[in-house]
Amino acid sequence: MFDSLSDRLGEVFTRLGRRGALRESDVTAALREVRVALLEADVALPVVEDFIEAVGQRAVGEEVLRSVTPAQMVVKIVKDQLTEALGAEASALDLAVTPPAAILMVGLQGSGKTTTTAKLGLWLTNREKKKVLLVSTDTQRPAAQEQLQVLADQAGLRFMSVIAGETPRQIARRCMVTARLEGFDVVIVDTAGRLHVDEALMDEAAQLRDIVNPAETLLVADAMIGQDAVNVAKRFDERVKLTGIILTRVDGDARGGAALSARAVTGCPIKLIGVGEGLDALEEFHPDRIASRILGMGDVVTLVEKAAESIEVEEAERLAARMRKGAFDFNDMRAQLRQLGKMGGIESMLGMLPGAGRMKAQLAGQKVDERILVTQGAIIDSMTVAERRNAKLLNASRKRRIAQGSGTSVQEINRLIKQYKDTNRMMKKISKLGKKGLMRHPMAGLLPH
Amino acid sequence: MNADAGEAKSGWLDRLGAGLSRTSSKLAQGITDIFTRSRLDDETLEKLDDLLIAADLGPATASALTARLARERFDRDMGADEVRAALAGDIAEILAPVAVPLILDPLAKPHVILVVGVNGSGKTTTIGKLAHQFRGQGKSVMLAAADTFRAAAVNQLRLWGERAGAEVYARDDARDAAALAFDAFKRARAEGTDVLLVDTAGRLQNKADLMAELEKIIRVLKKLDAAAPQSCLLVLDATTGQNAHAQVEVFRDITGVTGLIVTKLDGSARGGVLVALAKRFNIPVHAIGVGEGIDDLSPFEAEDFARALLGLTR
Ligand SMILES: Nc1nc2c(ncn2[C@@H]2O[C@H](COP(=O)(O)OP(=O)(O)OP(=O)(O)O)[C@@H](O)[C@H]2O)c(=O)[nH]1
Ligand SMILES: Nc1nc2c(ncn2[C@@H]2O[C@H](COP(=O)(O)OP(=O)(O)O)[C@@H](O)[C@H]2O)c(=O)[nH]1
Ligand SMILES: [Mg+2]
Ligand SMILES: [Mg+2]
Numbered sequence: 114m115f116d117s118l119s120d121r122l123g124e125v126f127t128r129l130g131r132r133g134a135l136r137e138s139d140v141t142a143a144l145r146e147v148r149v150a151l152l153e154a155d156v157a158l159p160v161v162e163d164f165i166e167a168v169g170q171r172a173v174g175e176e177v178l179r180s181v182t183p184a185q186m187v188v189k190i191v192k193d194q195l196t197e198a199l200g201a202e203a204s205a206l207d208l209a210v211t212p213p214a215a216i217l218m219v220g221l222q223g224s225g226k227t228t229t230t231a232k233l234g235l236w237l238t239n240r241e242k243k244k245v246l247l248v249s250t251d252t253q254r255p256a257a258q259e260q261l262q263v264l265a266d267q268a269g270l271r272f273m274s275v276i277a278g279e280t281p282r283q284i285a286r287r288c289m290v291t292a293r294l295e296g297f298d299v300v301i302v303d304t305a306g307r308l309h310v311d312e313a314l315m316d317e318a319a320q321l322r323d324i325v326n327p328a329e330t331l332l333v334a335d336a337m338i339g340q341d342a343v344n345v346a347k348r349f350d351e352r353v354k355l356t357g358i359i360l361t362r363v364d365g366d367a368r369g370g371a372a373l374s375a376r377a378v379t380g381c382p383i384k385l386i387g388v389g390e391g392l393d394a395l396e397e398f399h400p401d402r403i404a405s406r407i408l409g410m411g412d413v414v415t416l417v418e419k420a421a422e423s424i425e426v427e428e429a430e431r432l433a434a435r436m437r438k439g440a441f442d443f444n445d446m447r448a449q450l451r452q453l454g455k456m457g458g459i460e461s462m463l464g465m466l467p468g469a470g471r472m473k474a475q476l477a478g479q480k481v482d483e484r485i486l487v488t489q490g491a492i493i494d495s496m497t498v499a500e501r502r503n504a505k506l507l508n509a510s511r512k513r514r515i516a517q518g519s520g521t522s523v524q525e526i527n528r529l530i531k532q533y534k535d536t537n538r539m540m541k542k543i544s545k546l547g548k549k550g551l552m553r554h555p556m557a558g559l560l561p562h
Numbered sequence: 563m564n565a566d567a568g569e570a571k572s573g574w575l576d577r578l579g580a581g582l583s584r585t586s587s588k589l590a591q592g593i594t595d596i597f598t599r600s601r602l603d604d605e606t607l608e609k610l611d612d613l614l615i616a617a618d619l620g621p622a623t624a625s626a627l628t629a630r631l632a633r634e635r636f637d638r639d640m641g642a643d644e645v646r647a648a649l650a651g652d653i654a655e656i657l658a659p660v661a662v663p664l665i666l667d668p669l670a671k672p673h674v675i676l677v678v679g680v681n682g683s684g685k686t687t688t689i690g691k692l693a694h695q696f697r698g699q700g701k702s703v704m705l706a707a708a709d710t711f712r713a714a715a716v717n718q719l720r721l722w723g724e725r726a727g728a729e730v731y732a733r734d735d736a737r738d739a740a741a742l743a744f745d746a747f748k749r750a751r752a753e754g755t756d757v758l759l760v761d762t763a764g765r766l767q768n769k770a771d772l773m774a775e776l777e778k779i780i781r782v783l784k785k786l787d788a789a790a791p792q793s794c795l796l797v798l799d800a801t802t803g804q805n806a807h808a809q810v811e812v813f814r815d816i817t818g819v820t821g822l823i824v825t826k827l828d829g830s831a832r833g834g835v836l837v838a839l840a841k842r843f844n845i846p847v848h849a850i851g852v853g854e855g856i857d858d859l860s861p862f863e864a865e866d867f868a869r870a871l872l873g874l875t876r
Contacts, residue, residue: 149621152615152620152621153620153621153804154804155803155804155805157616158612158615158616221801221826221829222682222684222826222854223681223682223683223684223799223826224682225681225682253854254718254854255717255718255721255722256714256715256717256718256720256721257714257718259713259714259717260712260713260714260715260718261713262714263713263714264713267713308826308828308829308830309829309830310829310830335682335799335801335802337680337799337802337803337805338801338802338803339618339801339802339803339804339831339835340615340616340617340618340803340831341618341801341829341830341831341832342803344830345801345830362680362681362766364766364768364769365680365766365767365768365805366766366767366768366805366808367803367804367805367808368804368805370803371803390681390711390712484770484773484774484777484816486770487770487771487774
């Protein structure tokens with residue numbers, strides 16, 4: 114359902130034909146597509162309108178370079194404008210105050226505040242060698258304080274103990290005193306989730322802010338949020354004066370238009386992004402990457418980095434060596450499938466590849482589903498040690514046994530064997546194999562021919 | 563949730579109205595502005611389209627609705643109220659087929675309800691609210707703490723169990739969600755419990771390994787009873803935008819979702835994506851969450867929802 118912007122514009126310009134400079138009529142037609150693309154990516158309507166106008170002014174009269182198509186030219190202009198609107202470059206936390214510096218975490222229910230509080234604590238401890246205290250003022254949600262305590266323990270961080278019956282305001286006062294007395298550099302204050310339209314709770318948030326006088330007040334917002342992002346961000350900014358935004362669940366497959374919406378209405382930079390449930394899954398925000406993602410343009414940089422992260426170098430080298438020797442067996446294939454799974458599965462890999470919009474659509478049509486990673490893993494797990502080493506052993510009766518053991522069919526096993534053979538054949542052709550080769554090939558094996 | 567929900571209705575309607583009206587008043591105002599000029603022309607339709615988009619209906623559904631309005635009433639003189647009523651009618655028509663209450667199978671002991679969804683959507687809270695409703699109908703209820711991942715998830719569920727008066731089956735050191743669900747099911751069956759609600763860890767639908775864990779839960783439940791789980795509820799957060807499509811699609815394919823519950827409608831998000839979801843997936847919407855309290859769960863009513871969406875409650 115979501116075509117990439119390049120695909121959409123490609124169609125517009127095929128209709129219009131090719132010309133030297135972008136004319137107003139071309140641009141208008143193109144911008145209609147840009148508008149729909151942004152709306153499908155959940156950028157809020159008023160923000161879309163402003164954005165489109167700015168792009169229009171920039172694009173009309175622009176000379177189309179000889180080497181690119183008008184569609185590519187427009188995509189480039191849109192992408193640049195979007196990157197600028199998202200904040201051009203990463204913006205760091207500003208904690209340069211007399212310690213203890215307080216960080217106030219606010220946001221809607223379930224947006225990821227508590228998890229992010231712990232992640233941020235770990236981040237500041239490891240990267241900036243800060244002495245960090247975590248505090249929960251969430252007396253609302255059942256077991257919320259315990260949740261932060263458990264996370265603090267997991268991360269090896271200090272958590273300010275809970276005194277039963279204390280109100281959020283009392284906790285906030287106490288934490289600042291504790292932090293001063295015990296010489297903490299940073300106090301991160303988690304708060305209960307609240308709706309921006311809940312006046313009583315928004316008042317409370319403002320009071321908490323006045324008590325802790327934060328160096329940073331961060332809105333934690335879910336990357337999946339829709340048009341309401343503008344209302345939420347605006348209201349929180351009005352009531353507690355935000356200094357930054359943390360976007361969570363960027364590891365999902367939402368296009369993340371909320372990033373632009375929230376940034377546009379508050380003028381606050383997006384400081385960090387959450388990319389998983391683990392406490393180390395916090396990253397710097399790169400506007401150009403989110404811009405590509407919003408436009409459905411794929412993100413080669415992220416892809417390459419992700420690959421580098423998940424494929425342990427040693428493991429990769431070991432596999433490469435085995436492949437060169439032609440000793441690549443099912444055990445190795447199993448390891449590969451596991452790595453592919455770690456990188457978020459086939460679809461999210463495709464989402465990061467440029468021009469993958471169409472391929473994704475094809476895949477959808479062909480019903481290649483993510484579970485193939487899991488099924489194939491299960492098949493290999495059901496093989497005996499000998500079978501894993503030697504594919505030739507796999508006769509009909511063995512295949513039936515494996516099918517039964519893994520809850521699959523002989524057909525599926527045949528497909529896996531074919532893929533294994535293709536892989537081996539391919540490997541022989543590739544003389545020198547680095548990380549990239551390793552990455553590319555299991556994907557190729559999974560794609561329909 | 564059930565047939566005798568009429569009594570609770572005025573309460574939830576008010577609440578939904580209050581929540582929706584905060585911003586649907588903006589939508590309504592917009593429509594009023596448009597139609598103080600009286601003809602339904604292109605420019606008017608375009609603005610109408612924008613208004614629907616701002617309610618998260620998505621560009622495609624919004625233009626389908628305005629196109630229909632145009633086809634049927636183009637160039638007619640129409641007052642603002644008339645237009646709103648017509649649109650609400652069209653939307654209600656789309657939603658009506660999915661406004662279906664959750665019915666328990668009286669023969670299933672227990673009727674197993676698996677509750678799934680992305681992180682933070684409101685699964686655990688909704689389980690507490692559902693348990694409370696079932697208890698109110700005199701049913702015995704057990705909650706299974708199969709969220710073995712999130713910190714303090716078990717105690718969160720225990721507290722909801724206490725509030726609702728439902729037994730909670732949990733192990734503090736549980737690692738394997740499927741094994742826990744299986745044991746809870748066995749226990750509930752042995753005790754002749756009417757309803758077993760299984761809480762699961764939130765997960766993003768694009769994580770293949772986590773989705774496989776849900777498949778496994780279902781597989782082991784079926785070992786005890788091939789008809790289990792009788793219901794699989796997907797909990798959607800109303801603030802979610804177009805990603806709701808992907809959520810419904812993938813959870814449906816993998817866990818066989820039988821119904822939706824939309825939470826957080828007490829905010830200013832209008833949950834307009836539901837209109838597109840109803841068209842595309844035709845999956846029942848059983849209830850809506852309108853607050854954090856145990857009573858804040860209401861039946862989903864197509865016409866009321868559509869009217870509230872367009873600011874027609876009052
Ligand atoms: N305003 C409002 N808040 C809600 C509603 N439903 C749930 N919440 C809140 O949303 C937050 C998350 O709810 P949970 O029930 O913990 O969500 P979950 O899906 O179980 O979350 P995970 O287990 O972390 O994936 C909590 O703060 C709830 O109080 C609702 O209908 N309205
Ligand atoms: N996949 C993913 N899950 C996240 C992320 N941040 C938080 N979560 C999950 O979202 C859910 C709600 O998070 P929580 O911190 O309790 O939200 P809060 O209610 O705002 O405090 C939990 O299940 C977290 O594990 C993220 O960046 N990615
Ligand atoms: Mg929290
Ligand atoms: Mg939960």
